[in-house]
Amino acid sequence: MKNQKVAWIFNRIADYLEMxxxxxxxxxxxxxxxxxxxxxxxxxxxxxxGRLQELPGIGSxxxxxxxxxxxxxxxxxxxxxxxxxxxxxEALLAVEGLGPKTIKLLYKELGVKNLDDLERETKRHHxxxxxxxxxxxxxxxxxxxxxxxxxxxxxLLGYVLPQSREIQEEINKLDIVERVEIAGSxxxxxxxxxxxxxxVITQNPDEVTxxxxxxxxxxxxxxKGSSKSTVRLKNGLDADLRVxxxxxxxxxxxxxxxxxxxxxELRKIAIKKGLKLNEYGVLRDDEQLAGKTEEDVFxxxxxxxxxxxxxxxxxxVDAAAxxxxxxxxxxxxxxxxLQMHTKWSDGSSTIKIMAESAKNLGYQYLAxxxxxxxxxxxxxxxxxxxxxxxxxxxxxxxxLEDITILKGLEVNIxxxxxxxxxxxxxxxxxxxxxxxxxxxxxxxxxxxDRIISAMENENVDIIAHPTGRKIxxxxxxxxxxxxxxxxAQETNTILEVNAHPNRLDLSDxxxxxxxxxxxxxxxxxxxxxxxxxxxxxxxxATSRRGWAEKKDIINTLPLKKLxxxxxxx
DNA sequence: GCCGTTTTCGGCCCGACTGTTTTCAGTCG
Numbered sequence: 325m326k327n328q329k330v331a332w333i334f335n336r337i338a339d340y341l342e343m344x345x346x347x348x349x350x351x352x353x354x355x356x357x358x359x360x361x362x363x364x365x366x367x368x369x370x371x372x373x374g375r376l377q378e379l380p381g382i383g384s385x386x387x388x389x390x391x392x393x394x395x396x397x398x399x400x401x402x403x404x405x406x407x408x409x410x411x412x413x414e415a416l417l418a419v420e421g422l423g424p425k426t427i428k429l430l431y432k433e434l435g436v437k438n439l440d441d442l443e444r445e446t447k448r449h450h451x452x453x454x455x456x457x458x459x460x461x462x463x464x465x466x467x468x469x470x471x472x473x474x475x476x477x478x479x480l481l482g483y484v485l486p487q488s489r490e491i492q493e494e495i496n497k498l499d500i501v502e503r504v505e506i507a508g509s510x511x512x513x514x515x516x517x518x519x520x521x522x523x524v525i526t527q528n529p530d531e532v533t534x535x536x537x538x539x540x541x542x543x544x545x546x547x548k549g550s551s552k553s554t555v556r557l558k559n560g561l562d563a564d565l566r567v568x569x570x571x572x573x574x575x576x577x578x579x580x581x582x583x584x585x586x587x588x589e590l591r592k593i594a595i596k597k598g599l600k601l602n603e604y605g606v607l608r609d610d611e612q613l614a615g616k617t618e619e620d621v622f623x624x625x626x627x628x629x630x631x632x633x634x635x636x637x638x639x640x641v642d643a644a645a646x647x648x649x650x651x652x653x654x655x656x657x658x659x660x661x662l663q664m665h666t667k668w669s670d671g672s673s674t675i676k677i678m679a680e681s682a683k684n685l686g687y688q689y690l691a692x693x694x695x696x697x698x699x700x701x702x703x704x705x706x707x708x709x710x711x712x713x714x715x716x717x718x719x720x721x722x723x724l725e726d727i728t729i730l731k732g733l734e735v736n737i738x739x740x741x742x743x744x745x746x747x748x749x750x751x752x753x754x755x756x757x758x759x760x761x762x763x764x765x766x767x768x769x770x771x772x773d774r775i776i777s778a779m780e781n782e783n784v785d786i787i788a789h790p791t792g793r794k795i796x797x798x799x800x801x802x803x804x805x806x807x808x809x810x811x812a813q814e815t816n817t818i819l820e821v822n823a824h825p826n827r828l829d830l831s832d833x834x835x836x837x838x839x840x841x842x843x844x845x846x847x848x849x850x851x852x853x854x855x856x857x858x859x860x861x862x863x864x865a866t867s868r869r870g871w872a873e874k875k876d877i878i879n880t881l882p883l884k885k886l887x888x889x890x891x892x893x
Numbered sequence: 894g895c896c897g898t899t900t901t902c903g904g905c906c907c908g909a910c911t912g913t914t915t916t917c918a919g920t921c922g
Contacts, residue, residue: 352894
C-alpha cells in the first residue's frame with residue numbers, strides 16, 4: 325500500500341515547484357496527490373491493471389512517476405529537486421507566515437535550511453535586510469517559530485470538538501449574534517483538525533470581532549479585519565472568525581466548511597453555467613441569485629444537498645449531480661454499543677454503571693467485552709473470572725429494565741493467529757471480538773493471515789480495530805484488504821469502526837472500501853469509563869465520511885433483529 | 894502537467910489580510 329507515500333512525494337514536488345512560482349504544474353501535482361491520498365483502491369493494484377491514467381488528474385507523465393515510485397521506492401525527479409534546494413520543508417512551512425516563496429528567498433540569500441538556521445538569522449536581524457521583509461516580519465517569525473516547534477500541527481477531532489462547542493456557546497450568548505456555527509474541517513468531522521473556523525450572522529460585525537479577539541479563550545490576535553479575524557487560543561490552536569449578513573450565510577457556510585478541493589469543483593460548475601460562486605453567493609453579473617441557505621447554493625448549481633462529512637471532493641459532487649448520494653447513517657441511529665470495558669479488566673466503571681449510562685443514551689443493548697487471559701497489562705480475565713463475570717451480568721440484567729447486557733469478550737489474536745480463550749467458553753458468549761495487541765511488525769501476508777484465521781473461528785463475530793492504527797502515534801499495520809474483505813463476507817464477520825478518538829479504525833477511506841467490497845460494519849466506542857460512551861458520535865461521523873448508510877451498520881438494528889441476523893446467539 | 898457535449902491548445906477558483914509596498918506579493922483557507 326504505497327498510496328500515502330506517492331501522495332506525500334507529489335505534495336513535496338508541488339512545494340518545490342511553488343517555490344519557483346510555477347503555478348499550474350504545482351496544481352497538477354497537488355491534484356494528483358489528492359486523488360491518490362483519498363483513493364479507495366490500492367495504487368499498486370490500479371497500476372498492475374494498467375488503469376492509472378483513468379484516475380482524475382493523472383496523465384501520462386505522472387503515471388510514469390507513480391510507476392517509478394512503486395518499482396524503485398523513490399523518484400529521481402524528486403531527489404534532484406531536493407538536492408537543488410535542500411531545506412526541511414515541513415518544518416519551515418509549519419511556521420505561520422512562511423510559504424514556499426519566502427523559504428526559497430531565505431535559503432538563497434541566507435542559507436536557511438531548517439528551524440535552527442531560521443532562528444539564528446532572525447536573531448541576527450539578517451532577515452529585515454531582504455527585499456519585502458521588515459522588522460515586523462522578523463518579529464512575527466520569531467514568535468511563530470516557537471509555536472511551530474511546540475505544536476506539530478493537527479489535533480484529534482475528539483478533543484477539539486468539545487472545545488469548539490464551548491466557544492460557540494460563548495459567542496452565542498451575545499445579543500447581537502443571530503447565529504453562530506462551527507465550520508471547516510470540524511464540521512466535516514475530519515479525524516484531525518488544524519484550526520477552529522467560526523461563522524457568525526450579525527448586523528454588528530465590529531462588536532462581534534471585538535468580543536472574539538478579547539474573549540477568555542484568546543491568547544493573542546494574529547489578524548483582525550472588518551470581516552475576518554484570526555486569534556491564537558490559549559489551548560494552542562488558531563481560530564478564525566468570519567462575519568456575514570443573513571442573506572449571504574448559506575454561501576459563506578459552504579465556502580467556510582470546505583473542503584477547499586470541493587469548493588474548487590463547485591466554482592468550476594458555476595463557471596460552466598455562466599455564474600460565479602464565492603462566499604457572498606452565486607452571482608450573475610454581480611446579482612446574487614442564491615446565497616441565503618446552503619440548499620439554495622447547491623440547487624442552483626444543479627446539485628442535491630451534500631452532507632458536510634462528504635465534502636472532500638471524493639466523488640460526492642458527481643453523485644450530487646446525478647442524485648445518487650448515499651443516505652448516510654444518522655447520529656441517532658445506534659441502538660447499542662458492542663465494545664466496552666469495565667473494572668473486570670482495564671476499565672474504571674462497573675457493569676451496572678455502564679449499562680445505566682447506555683440506557684440513558686437511549687440504547688436497547690450493550691455488550692461488556694473485557695480483555696482476556698494473555699493481555700495481563702490490560703487486566704485480562706482467566707476462565708474462572710469470565711464465568712464469574714457472566715453471573716454478574718445475569719444479575720444486573722435482572723435488576724435493570726429496558727436495557728439488555730450482552731456477554732462478550734475482546735480476545736487477543738496471537739502472533740500465530742490463535743486466540744487466547746478456549747472455544748467451549750467462547751461458544752457461551754453472545755459477542756466475541758477478536759483483535760491484535762502485539763507483534764505489529766510482521767509482514768503483510770502474516771498480519772493478514774492472523775486476522776483471517778481469527779475470522780475463521782466460528783465463535784468470532786467482530787474484528788475490533790482492524791488496522792491497529794493510533795492517529796499520530798502508530799501506523800496501521802500492513803494488510804491485504806482485498807483478502808480481509810473477502811474473508812469477512814465468507815465467514816460472516818463484522819468489521820469494527822472503533823470510535824475511540826485516537827483510533828477511528830477503520831478509517832473513513834477504509835470504511836468506504838469495505839462497503840464497496842460488501843462488508844458489514846459495527847460502530848463501537850471501546851469505552852473504558854462511562855463518559856466515553858459518547859465517543860459513538862465520532863464513530864458515526866467517521867462512518868458517514870466513509871459513505872456508510874444505516875443498513876451497513878449492524879448496531880442500528882433493534883436487539884432481536886441483531887441477534888437473529890448475525891447469529892450472536 | 895492535465896484536460897476537453899463550446900477547445901488536442903489555451904486555459905486552469907476566489908477573496909481577505911498583512912507588511913512592505915507607492916500598486917503589490919505572499920500567505921492562508
